[in-house]
Amino acid sequence: MGTVSKTFGRVVGLAAAAALATTLSVSARETITVYTAVEPEELQGFAEAFQADNPDYEIQWVRDSTGVVTAKLLAEGENSPADIVWGLAATSLLMMAERGMLEPYAPAGVEKLSPALMDKQDPPRWVGQRAWVASVCVNTYEAEAKGLPMPATWEDLTNPVYKGHIIMPNPASSGTGFLDVSSWMQIWGEEKAWDYMDRLHENIGIYSHSGSAPCKMAGRGEYPIGISFAYKGAQLKGEGAPVEVVAPSEGLGWDLESFAILKSAKNKAGAKALADWSVTERANRMYNEAYAVVAMPGIATPVEHFPANIEEKMIDNDFAWAAENRARILEEWEKRYGSKSAPK
Amino acid sequence: MSTQGLEATASPAFPSVDRGRLVSTLGVLVGVALLLVFVAAPLITIFLKSLQNDSGTFVGLDNFVRYFSSAGLIQSLYNSVQIALTVTVIACGLAFCYAYALTRTCMPFRGLFRAIAMIPILAPSLLSAIALIYLFGNQGMIRELLFGNSVYGPIGIVLGITFYVFPHVLMIMVTALSSADARLYEAAEAMGTSRWRVFWTITVPGARYGLISAGFVVFTLTITDFGVPKVIGGNFNVLATDIYKQVVGQQSFSMGAVVGLILLFPAILSFSVDRIVRKRQVAQMSARAVPYVPQPSKGRDRAFFVFCSLVSVFLIGILGTAVFASLVTYWPYNLSLTLAHYDFNAVDPNGWSSFTNSLEMAAWTALIGTCVIFLGAYFVEKADTLPFARGLLHMLAMIPMAVPGLVLGLAYVFFFSTPTNPLSGIYGTMAILVLSTVVHFYTVAHLSFVTALKQLDKEFEAVSASLKVPAYKTMLRVHVPICLPLILNVAIYLFLNAMTTVSAAVFLYAPDTKLASIAVLNMDDVGDQAPASAMAIMIVLTSVSVKLLQVVVTRSLLARSSAWRNRDTA
Amino acid sequence: MNMAAKRPNRVRPAAFVAPQDAPSHDAFLEIHNVSKRFGDFHALTDISLTVERGTFVCFLGPSGCGKTTLLRSIAGLERQSSGRIIQDGRDISNLPPSQRDFGIVFQSYSLFPNLTVNANVGYGLVNQGLPKAQIAARVQELLELVHLPSSGPKYPAALSGGEQQRVALARALAMQPGLLLLDEPLSALDAKVRVDLRHEMKQLQRRLGVTTIMVTHDQEEALALADVVVVMSKGNIEQVGTPMEVYANPQSAFVADFVGHMNLLRGTVQPDGTVRIGSRTLSLDSNQVEGLSGDVLVSFRPEDVMFRGLDAATDNQLQGYIESVDFLGAFSRARVRVDGFDGAVFEADLSANMLRDFGVDAGSTLPLALPRDRICIYPGNERTAGLVKTSGEGRA
Incomplete structure (x- = not known):
């Protein structure tokens, strides 16, 4: 009974497909579609840095609040255009992990991060970036x-x-x-x-x-x-x-801003490239520009205007x-x- | 009988193919198929979804039971109705007086007042809410006027939505009051009836269908509007924001579907009443009526001038405040003016692309929508085949008016995001935004075209068939040129609505297809109200330009066709 | 011409032309057993009719009689439920309008308002891909034909109703159709214009010899224009004949009532072949009441009531009491009551000089006669057009 609407959708859709066989989906050869909840003004910098290190790829951000990004991903399911979720609350990623939407992947160099800030499975389904x-x-x-x-x-x-x-x-x-x-x-x-x-x-x-x-x-x-x-x-x-x-x-x-590759990703290579880059020291230093606690131990320096000893609290x-x-x-x-x- | 005759009579074994009929049969069938897929099927899906839990198991009416046992959601229902009733009373009252002033008095500057009243149509409904925060918020310029009441909540929602619905109600009221029969007033005057009595016994009854119709339109617009309560509602929950919260906040799609269906209920009710009332109104107008021409009356004209000025000040004030908000550096501490907030790339990853997306989406909506809706109306009205299918086509075309944008958007998500749906390819593309917007505003455009086509001589098709000219050629050479001003009007209507709409698109936009109106919503959501205002102003500027363009083009069209148009249709 | 009234001929097929089973070689349009139903409503019931080449035929009847439906079936604008239509030897029963051969003019003119008169008339010609000069020449020729030689560049809105209908006529003739269909073409026009245009249309049709079918509810129009009148009622053909035949020799009470002015009185057939109205007896020829008995309708036209030349040999002499006189110009119409007619009142026409000679006025009494060869008898249960109340029930 649970597939009533799916079956219905398929039947009706098939009937119309003949008339409207237009797939307007964007070709994603070099583009990585990234869903994120990171504050908008930071995104430009991250994209530029990543693209400088990986000239074959271009990031396309889809930015919204945590709730919206989570809802979107859950709604879209396998049909999501996203390749990778990046900078979303770990709590949200856990929900997706539970539903089997995430692809386990151990980015190159992930062992340098503090193990407390990522999924306990090996390879991890999600990896924390900063708190x-x-x-x-x-x-x-x-x-x-x-x-x-x-x-x-x-x-x-x-x-x-x-x-x-x-x-x-x-x-x-x-x-x-x-x-x-x-x-x-x-x-x-x-x-x-x-x-x-x-x-x-x-x-x-x-x-x-x-x-x-x-x-x-x-x-x-x-x-x-x-x-x-x-x-x-x-x-x-x-x-x-x-x-x-x-x-x-x-x-x-x-909460942890974390990333995770989607099982349904169309550009998995690109997603992995961004995942690999995201655990590098360079990335972690950039995380630190705004946030005091980052995944790579020993990197963080105090951030201006932050309350003192925030980590201890x-x-x-x-x-x-x-x-x-x-x-x-x-x-x-x-x-x-x-x-x-x-x-x- | 001649031998020739015998041969000819004996040979109709292969009835020849009627190409004209084939085209119209195909047209009707394609129209029905399109509307089944893009209107009926998504709505059926949302209905099925409301009977399932979030993992897709059939649970019957459990979701509805859960809804009606949740105090919070019931409260929202109550709040929505309360707000809708309040706005209905206020907006109808104001619009009636305003329309009365425009149609029944000799007040000066009526043209200008009419133009001012149309301002809200050019802006997304969010604009009024943001402006109200600058005016009446905790740091608002004139917050004292609320005597300590908070604008966040019912007051803000009522004010914001009243602004947004005003032109819609006004247009209905003006139509209702314009159709007065001067003979009735002359008769009353001849009998020495007092003005007050004339008003209650002739004016009000004459406009009563308009009043009822307007009331229901406002009620529906209010109860289904999402933008205003989202921005200024504070903790005052309404059904429209509930859908958003259920889906976005709690990721409960089945509850979203339930609230959607509940929202559908008042919309369908008011839609039905409106249809019935409109039919009566047409019957009520007699062809022999003599149009009423108001006579000057100093006291009355002055009073209405003051009234209209006050309303206009409110309307212009809201827009002006939004412009101001978009230019102030850091409200309320740094009041120096800047254009920095228009640098959208600095605050939003989509930046200016949302604006260009909106332009693109609106252009496609206007183009595709106008063509498809015109053809649909043409086949409904003029095809000479498949009476049942044509009736069905017309019925399907009426549905969208009763479907709130949020519900439509959600239905599209459910229907088109299913990977097994062969059309799922359009999910997340510009195409789905265009389609949903065309569908969302289908009915009004469809009805305008049907009305216009009905007025054309019903024998044009017969004449052209007798002259061996295919019907489509006559459509292009005759129907289209005659309807051109209306076609342009519909295209602009679709364009403006596509620029300002939020409700359906909020669930459907994707990475590269974020719209300006969504950007306004998102930027306001994260507290960036100045750039949000700036984007809203960009939408207004676009709308104004397009509207002005329409005026110019229509004027030249009418000038060129004045030789054969005996009535001025501007 | 046989003036004696016959029992209504119940056979439907065309009487004017040869019977349907042996059509003359000149038959242009043959309609065989055409029926049309709209749901439960029978718009046409088993209609058969043959139209000769070059004739002007009028379908005459009250609204709802099926005349327009029949016209539209011939054009292919309606599809008959059953039956066949053959035009010029070709079975067109299932052809779409565009593959039939006709020109059509509607009551509403149906001119394309955004096109000039030239473009309207040349509308079909342009589509045929004819050279421009040829089209222009043909259009001009047609406009001259309808007496509008200089209206070509104008738009329809600039023309009067009568002029617009002439343009519509020119447009319908542009493609040189074998059949011209006119659907109440004069109904929307003023009385004076209507008569003028009627006259012109008749001449035009004569000149071009195009087979023409016109639908009208105006019997005067039908009688004036048609070679053949087809009187219809409730989806059936009542009578087919020349205007004269239909007028002088109506084959049913309906036709008698609908065409022209007719007095209808209730009477009873007596065993001796006379007809009794009230306490009076009218003598008739035996063939007039052949096969009839009991209640009948006795009909005669107002102009057939005789006042002059009465002598002992004159049948059916009565004493008429003039209730009132309506002056109608060339003649006057009197309401006459006859003693013993059970209060029945009928109308009689009096010429101007008769009025003068006899000094007739309301209240006067004078002798009159109902000539037996001018009387038609119909079965008492027969349907009339409902235009007049049959006398005996009192004609108010």
Whole structure:
């Protein structure tokens, strides 16, 4: 019965195929189609560096938020135009690994990376590139104007003084939002985490769809405090926005930007070339330009405007647990906070 | 009987092939086949999908049961209806007064006011939402006007959608009010009826079908719009954003299908009511009616001038704010002006290519859509074969109007992404975007063509057959030239909608086919509102240019054909 | 001409031309047992008809009688449900319109509005790939034929209705069709223009000798134009004949009622061969009531009521009471009541000088007669055209 729609699609489609036998698919001889959730402004640099090292290939980025890229890949299944997923949350890649969509591949030189940051199978189905870490962006200008104290802990954010001033990504659509929720659960246990979120919810102005939006909103003062990730805050601060990046002391959730080759890849050679390049030292140094934690040990240097000692605050993240419980957590989250009729 | 006659009578063993009939038979059948594949089949797929779980197992109505037992989703349904009703009341009220001012008063600058009212059509619905944030957001320029209420939520959605639907309602209202019969007013005046009574006993009843029709159109547009609540909805969930969240956020395709079908319900209802009402309205207009010509009345004209000015200020204000937003360096801290936000390559990997993609997509949609829809309408109206298939073709052509773009997009994903579907090759290409957009806006174009073709003499085909001229030649030499201004109008309609549409395309765009309107959505999503505004303004500029081009071309067309067109159809 | 009324001839095939089973060598169009159904509705029932080459035939009948359906079947614009149509010896029953040989003119003119008169008339010729000069010459010739020699460069919108219909006529004749079909061509025109154009069409047809079929519901038009009138009703042919035959010798009460003005009175056939109306008896020839008994319809035309030259030998003399007189110009039409007719009223025409001579006015009484050879008798249950109420039920 499960193939009803497939069979239906085939029958109807076949009938029409004779009339419309046009395959407009793009020939992918030298192009590698790469799905990514990496922040858009970084992509140009990565593409140029890779193409300089691999002149036979050209990268075509398909960039969207973590949720969208994940959904797209799951929807497209075997029909996806993507050759490789690059810079997507490990939690998402785990879901695809579970469905058998990923091709195990050990990139040349993968042994130089820290084994904790990749799939445990050999060869690994996915390989981590760098970690993005939860942080809080605070607009210092607006905080002062509104008399808001600088928060230092997650718990501080439940202080009624912040009521309506906090913006956080919706975990259902944003990878960053989910890593916050999953980290609080891993720090405090589920029950306490829900209790915390109940209280935090009282202070939330809106839940945004994307993970970087809260920090940008904080930067413009639309909502003075944005729960986001460190890189975005640091970048905005670098651009001169009145933003301070705070790393709450209880611990920081994080996820791995990782890559994985798709079983359905049309250009597997190209995908492997990008995979090989992505574990090189050169690539890892580039990762470090914006992120403090990268897959190759001993490479990372401190990143400007990042909170100090951010690495120490990263929790011991259990990706498998997160991937397994994602659906359940999101359902509960939706039930509790998803349907408030009006913003606070 | 002569021998010759006998021979001739005895020989029709091989009935000769009627090429004209063959062409129209083929045309009708191809039309039916196309619409079955691109309209009916995807919708059936989404229906089947709603009866399966995410791994494709048949689960009956489980998904619906799950939906209706989830408080959150029910809340969205409630919210959607509440918003839709509010917008319907506000937009219909405003549009009625505005239309009244345009058709029944001698207020000055009516042409200008009419043009201003069309502004929202030129922009994606997201533009109004972004502009509203700049106006009424927490850092908004005039946020005080909301008296402490947040724009993120119902207020923002209502304002944004009212802006977006205004021209659509206005056009219906203007039509309804234009068809007044002056004789009724003269009779009322002769009997000394008060103005107020005339209004309630003649004006309102005369326009009532227009009012009902407009009400349902707004209701449907509102409940199915995705752009505005996505940008400014905050935590206020509605059905349209639910689909997006179910599919994109939670990767639950079957629940997405369920919400899609639920969204389909009010759309189909309002569509049916609209059809019934329109039929009555046609019957109501008598051929002998004398058009009503308003007489000047200082007080009334001045009052309506003030009213229309206020509405116009709101409409222009929204657009102006979006322009401003696209030019300000760093809102609200650095108000110096810059063109930097138009450097899309810096903020989006697709950069300017989204814009050129949109142009390409819109051009193809206009070209292919106009040709296909015209031919479809021609076969429905003029072919002399297969009455059943022609009826079916017409019926299929009516379906898209009742299908919200989001639902159509999702249906296309389900149908065309199945690898076993021989047409899956178009998935992820420009072709699927063009096809979905043509289908999305098919009905209005189809109806315009059918109406126009109906007005042509029904014996043209018979005459040309008697003159041994194939029907297609007559179509090209007679039907097409007569319908040319309308053909151009439909092409522009398709082009503008293709430029601004988000809903169907949001599930269908691919690496190299991202559209400008999607770029607006994505850039807003990651918080880059200034470049998002800039891209929206690029869309507006394109739309305006195309519209101006249309005015010029239509004018020259009409000038050239004025010798044989006795009525001015501009 | 035999003026005696006969029992309606129930045989359908054409009476004017030779019977269908032995067509003359001049038969141009033969229609054999053509039927057309639209769902349950029988638009045409087993129609057979033969049209002679070069004749002008009118299909006459009220709307819905099937005349237009028959015309469209001949053109191939409708496909008959059964039966055969043979044109000029060729079986065209299943041919599409484009492979038949006809020109057609519609009530709505159906001119292409975006083409000039020249282009309209030359529309078919251009498609034949004829040289331009030849087309231009032919178009000019046709326009002269319809008396519009200088209208070539104009667009249809610049012409009057009558002029447009002339252009349509020229266009229909452009391809020199063997058959000219006219579907109510004059109905949309003003009365005066209609009569002028009617006259011209007749002359044109005579000159060109093209076999012509015109559909009309206007009996005056049919009588004036046609060589042969085919009266139709409810999908059947009622009568085929010259205008004179159809007028003077209607073969059914329907034809009697529909063509021209006719008085219809209810009566009863007596065993002695007379017909009784109310308490009066009309004497008739025996062949007039042959095979009839019981209730009948007695018909005679208003102009056949005799007022002059009555003597003892005159049959059916009655005393008429004039209820009212309508002055109609050349003559006047009186409503007459006769004692003993059960209150039945009929119409009688009085010439202007008769009015003067007799001093007739409403309220006067004068003797009249119903000449037996002008009376037609139809079975009492026969359908009429419904244009007049049969008397005896009171003619209001």
